[in-house]
Amino acid sequence: MKHTLAVNVENRPGVLTRIAGLFARRGYNIDSLAVGKTDNPLISRMTIVVDGDDRVIEQVSKQLYKLIDVIKLTDLTTEEYVDREMILIKVNADPAIRGEIMQIVDIFRARIVDIGKNTVIIEATGDESKINAIESALRPFGIKEVVRTGRIAMSRGLKNKNYKS
Amino acid sequence: MGITGAQALIKYLEKEGVKYVFGYPGGAVLALYDALLESKLIKHVLVRQEQAAVHAASGYARATKKTGICLATSGPGATNLVTGLATAYMDSIPLVAITGQVGTDMIGTDAFQEVDITGITMPITKHNYLVKDVKDLPRIIQEAFHIASTGRPGPVLIDIPKNVSSALLEEDYPASVELRGYKPNYKGHPAQIKNLAKLIAEAQRPVIYAGGGVISSNATEELRELAERINAPVTTTLMGIGSFPEDHELSLGMLGLHGTPYANYAVTECDLLISIGVRFDDRVTGAIQKFAPQAKVTHIDIDPAEIGKNVTIDLPIVGDVALVLKDLLKRVGSQEHHTWLSQIQKWKEEHPLRYANDDQLRPQYIIEKLGELTRGNAIVTTDVGQHQMWTAQFYKFVGPRSFLSSGGLGTMGYGLPAAVGAQLAKPESLVITVTGDGSFQMNMAELGTAVEQKLPIKIILFNNSYLSLVRQLQHYHCDQRFSGVAFTGNPDFVQLAESYQNVAGLRIAKKEDVEPVLQEALSNGKLTVVECRVSEQELVYPVVLPNKGLNEMVHFPADEGGRYE
Numbered sequence: 001m002k003h004t005l006a007v008n009v010e011n012r013p014g015v016l017t018r019i020a021g022l023f024a025r026r027g028y029n030i031d032s033l034a035v036g037k038t039d040n041p042l043i044s045r046m047t048i049v050v051d052g053d054d055r056v057i058e059q060v061s062k063q064l065y066k067l068i069d070v071i072k073l074t075d076l077t078t079e080e081y082v083d084r085e086m087i088l089i090k091v092n093a094d095p096a097i098r099g100e101i102m103q104i105v106d107i108f109r110a111r112i113v114d115i116g117k118n119t120v121i122i123e124a125t126g127d128e129s130k131i132n133a134i135e136s137a138l139r140p141f142g143i144k145e146v147v148r149t150g151r152i153a154m155s156r157g158l159k160n161k162n163y164k165s
Numbered sequence: 166m167g168i169t170g171a172q173a174l175i176k177y178l179e180k181e182g183v184k185y186v187f188g189y190p191g192g193a194v195l196a197l198y199d200a201l202l203e204s205k206l207i208k209h210v211l212v213r214q215e216q217a218a219v220h221a222a223s224g225y226a227r228a229t230k231k232t233g234i235c236l237a238t239s240g241p242g243a244t245n246l247v248t249g250l251a252t253a254y255m256d257s258i259p260l261v262a263i264t265g266q267v268g269t270d271m272i273g274t275d276a277f278q279e280v281d282i283t284g285i286t287m288p289i290t291k292h293n294y295l296v297k298d299v300k301d302l303p304r305i306i307q308e309a310f311h312i313a314s315t316g317r318p319g320p321v322l323i324d325i326p327k328n329v330s331s332a333l334l335e336e337d338y339p340a341s342v343e344l345r346g347y348k349p350n351y352k353g354h355p356a357q358i359k360n361l362a363k364l365i366a367e368a369q370r371p372v373i374y375a376g377g378g379v380i381s382s383n384a385t386e387e388l389r390e391l392a393e394r395i396n397a398p399v400t401t402t403l404m405g406i407g408s409f410p411e412d413h414e415l416s417l418g419m420l421g422l423h424g425t426p427y428a429n430y431a432v433t434e435c436d437l438l439i440s441i442g443v444r445f446d447d448r449v450t451g452a453i454q455k456f457a458p459q460a461k462v463t464h465i466d467i468d469p470a471e472i473g474k475n476v477t478i479d480l481p482i483v484g485d486v487a488l489v490l491k492d493l494l495k496r497v498g499s500q501e502h503h504t505w506l507s508q509i510q511k512w513k514e515e516h517p518l519r520y521a522n523d524d525q526l527r528p529q530y531i532i533e534k535l536g537e538l539t540r541g542n543a544i545v546t547t548d549v550g551q552h553q554m555w556t557a558q559f560y561k562f563v564g565p566r567s568f569l570s571s572g573g574l575g576t577m578g579y580g581l582p583a584a585v586g587a588q589l590a591k592p593e594s595l596v597i598t599v600t601g602d603g604s605f606q607m608n609m610a611e612l613g614t615a616v617e618q619k620l621p622i623k624i625i626l627f628n629n630s631y632l633s634l635v636r637q638l639q640h641y642h643c644d645q646r647f648s649g650v651a652f653t654g655n656p657d658f659v660q661l662a663e664s665y666q667n668v669a670g671l672r673i674a675k676k677e678d679v680e681p682v683l684q685e686a687l688s689n690g691k692l693t694v695v696e697c698r699v700s701e702q703e704l705v706y707p708v709v710l711p712n713k714g715l716n717e718m719v720h721f722p723a724d725e726g727g728r729y730e
């Protein structure tokens with residue numbers, strides 16, 4: 001089963017390497033990893049999606065915790081959380097079919113962020129299944145390029161609001 | 166007016182109580198060596214290869230519980246540390262390794278002798294640092310010592326660029342270490358300790374399985390008290406040797422691949438396994454699904470990541486072994502296990518550790534005699550091979566920090582440099598290295614270091630002109646097709662020893678030589694190499710073959726009515 005881990009780390013050079021290296025050498029698979037600063041510039045937040053059974057996830061968490069730069073780790077999967085991913089898709093869009101594409105974009109509450117001579121770039125955010133759906137809806141037009149951010153996630157409500165440790 | 170980074174480093178090392186730095190100089194550490202000259206408290210020990218500097222620091226650390234220090238230059242100096250760091254990491258040895266680095270303006274340019282040593286050593290250090298600004302140096306040194314020696318100990322590397330060691334700084338040592346991501350948990354959970362006490366009260370056939378964690382947390386007294394109070398036999402891992410006196414009637418010796426038959430039977434039959442400071446290495450467990458099949462398995466360890474890593478644990482306790490055992494002792498009453506202990510006694514009588522004690526010169530006999538002559542009162546380092554297993558089996562260790570061996574990584578070449586570190590740490594102690602001709606040749610240049618430091622180390626060298634533990638593997642797994650394991654170019658080790666100033670070279674060629682030659686070696690007050698000419702055909706028994714359970718071990722052939730080859 002896929003688990004979403006929220007990992008707060010020291011915002012220092014080399015931390016990402018330490019984390020990625022740990023996954024590689026212990027044979028765990030990272031499904032997706034997204035990093036960015038938090039409201040505290042000394043702390044970065046990583047959202048890591050890992051696939052594995054409970055034993056694997058337990059080991060992943062414990063091994064991550066052993067890294068000196070890891071401040072706090074939460075397995076969001078065990079609580080209520082919101083997650084989002086963002087996608088940019090460049091599709092073929094001759095002027096004749098732009099209307100059709102715009103309809104799809106509307107349905108998914110996505111946005112067109114660039115129009116070229118024969119292409120458009122569409123931006124969408126949502127959970128993984130929505131992103132997958134918009135991607136397949138646009139596929140028939142001919143996808144030129146796709147880029148996805150990987151998942152970011154946050155637990156609902158007050159819990160874990162404060163990451164000071 | 167400030168001091169340079171290099172001077173600050175030396176000052177802080179002094180503050181941390183460092184007495185020896187094991188190292189090897191180079192262009193990137195000139196400033197550090199220069200500053201070292203000024204120190205009255207720290208002595209530099211010049212090794213012959215940087216790997217030996219880490220092993221020596223590790224021997225020092227293991228003999229004393231203090232943090233060992235080694236120093237190397239950038240590039241090849243730094244990469245030569247890798248094996249030693251990995252060795253220390255696997256065995257949880259507290260070390261601080263300092264490397265020189267090219268100037269910060271050159272980093273990333275493939276400059277002369279540049280290597281990304283923090284990148285290289287990430288998986289084999291507990292933590293590491295590249296110091297980019299001299300202002301960070303005091304904090305980093307303090308953090309490094311703190312991280313290396315607390316929680317589950319381990320090696321920490323500090324990489325210091327050339328310009329950082331010559332830069333001036335005003336900063337002083339911080340008042341305390343503040344690491345928000347590092348807070349080891351020392352106190353075991355009271356409810357869990359209570360549960361363990363309950364399991365102990367209910368057990369009929371308990372076994373204590375003790376590892377290196379008992380020694381690194383200085384918990385041997387507590388272990389002994391627990392074992393005696395609840396009358397549970399104690400088996401140790403290779404790293405746990407010395408955590409429980411092997412002349413004690415509750416001692417089962419070592420378990421696992423080459424463990425004692427009675428330890429392996431006891432673990433297979435026990436109903437409660439009290440695992441303390443261990444990591445369920447595959448060399449200990451044999452086939453994992455056949456390991457302690459009837460037992461409730463409990464595990465005490467400072468490192469939460471060790472719990473449940475290899476074996477499902479019924480009752481985990483995270484904490485410092487000594488503290489947890491102290492708490493546990495408040496809750497357990499005395500127990501008798503007559504039936505169980507008499508079963509164990511029966512196994513001990515039926516399946517003692519055996520070897521062919523005939524008129525041939527047998528390595529096991531030499532080890533046994535060495536144990537008798539020293540009465541266990543020595544620090545014994547080993548290399549890796551059959552000689553290591555025989556030392557673990559036949560030398561009766563009675564106290565902690567007396568058996569120093571590379572357990573986790575199995576590093577040949579560990580023995581002599583580790584002995585150098587141990588002998589410097591304990592000048593009054595008798596320090597012995599047991600080695601094989603293969604292992605010895607990996608770091609025999611360290612004889613020079615020992616000579617220079619005037620260390621009266623005793624080197625017991627089993628020369629069979631073979632890499633015989635590998636030969637043994639080929640015996641079982643390759644149908645006796647022996648490939649790449651014979652040495653035909655060995656030197657005359659006695660002459661080699663004597664080519665150094667004031668080193669004795671002695672030889673044992675037959676059984677009658679053993680006592681007199683060992684006695685001479687132990688009493689001559691000199692660095693001594695004792696070459697023992699032994700047969701390469703000797704095999705280590707018992708042995709647990711792959712996919713077998715511990716109780717399915719291959720016994721010494723004569724035990725099963727077979728013929729000894």
Ligand SMILES: Cc1ncc(C[n+]2csc(CCOP(=O)(O)OP(=O)(O)O)c2C)c(N)n1
Binds near residue numbers: 548553575600627
């Ligand atoms: C650095 C290193 N290389 C290779 C090995 C694999 N290995 C394990 S035991 C052994 C043979 C050791 O031979 P020797 O030191 O002569 O000891 P003996 O087994 O003969 O007692 C070898 C090659 C190792 N453990 N370490």
